[in-house]
Amino acid sequence: MPLFHIHGLIAILCSSIFSGASVYASDGFNALKFLDIAKKENISWYSGVPTMHQGILMRAKKNIKLAENLSLRFIRSSSASLPPAVFEELRQVFKTTVIEAYGMTEASHQMTSNPMPPQIQKAGFVGKPAGPEVCIMDAVGNIQKNGHEGEVCIRGDNVTTGYENNDEANKSSFINGWFRTGDQGFFDNEGYLKISGRLKEIINRGGEKVSPLEIDNILMEHEAIEQVVTFGVKDKLLGEAIGAAIVLKNEKKCSEIEIKSYARNHLADFKVPKYISFLKEIPKGATGKLQRIGLAEKLGLE
Secondary structure, three states: OOOOOHHHHHHHHHHHHHHOOOOOOOOOOOHHHHHHHHHHHOOOEEEEOHHHHHHHHHHHOOOHHHHHHOOOOEEEEOOOOOOHHHHHHHHHHHOOEEEEEEEEHHHOEEEEEOOOOOOOOOOOOOOEEOOOEEEEEOOOOOEOOOOOOEEEEEEOOOOOOOOOOOHHHHHHHEEOOEEEEEEEEEEOOOOOEEEEEEHHHOEEEOOEEEOHHHHHHHHOOOOOEEEEEEEEEEEOOOEEEEEEEEEEOOOOOOOHHHHHHHHHHHOOHHHOOOEEEEOOOOOEOOOOOEOOOOHHHHOOOO
16 A cells, blocks of 8 residues: 555554564555565565455466465455455455455544454454444434444544634534544444445435445456446436446456346346446556546546
């Protein structure tokens, strides 16, 4: 992770220094070099965003013995939702524990995390509170019980008290002393947090609220799909329609009709993407996160 990002700066560098650990600082992310560097430096764990894990997996699956022989204590993922399919592949290929965590700059990074063994790590969940207090609120500030969906809110010593010179953002970002993350989710009955999407990324299809993250996770289970990002497309009739940008695995072929048929078998009809775009690479931000907002415009669908 780049050190200009809170994930790299706090979760990797500062946490390791605080613990008395050593850190290998590369000159940038390179999936092709990762396994060799990890073996040479005898690393015991690493942390990255899902696109990095997918790049490393592509290399690792061609070097299974090398991957297993690293004997990693765990692999950590944060900064974007880790598809359950990728979670399982990491666990199987590296024969180690996979820890998905949830953080943001405004909280000095980590807010929740899956625990280490012998406790359970849940694919598709970002774990239990591990830093600030975390709750789920409805639109008017009522704290919700486990199982009820709402906005994830946080408070604590490591949470920002406000944005500099931005009164408008401060007014909309706090409620009853809690900071509003802008993420939608819920706690299960065991206290594990599930992020169901970004509130500003939710697709409103004719009044039906659709989480693009749910569609991402379903399509990622398809054997031919390497990466996918679901997004909203302006629609005169429905307000928004659903689009999906897809990168296929090497040497795999799949048609738009096959993708839609697969989606219909696993999703309600109104959640099936209307638009399918096959790409060689999905646009990413500076930290390697796949870009969802603005993708329809970039692909010429708006």
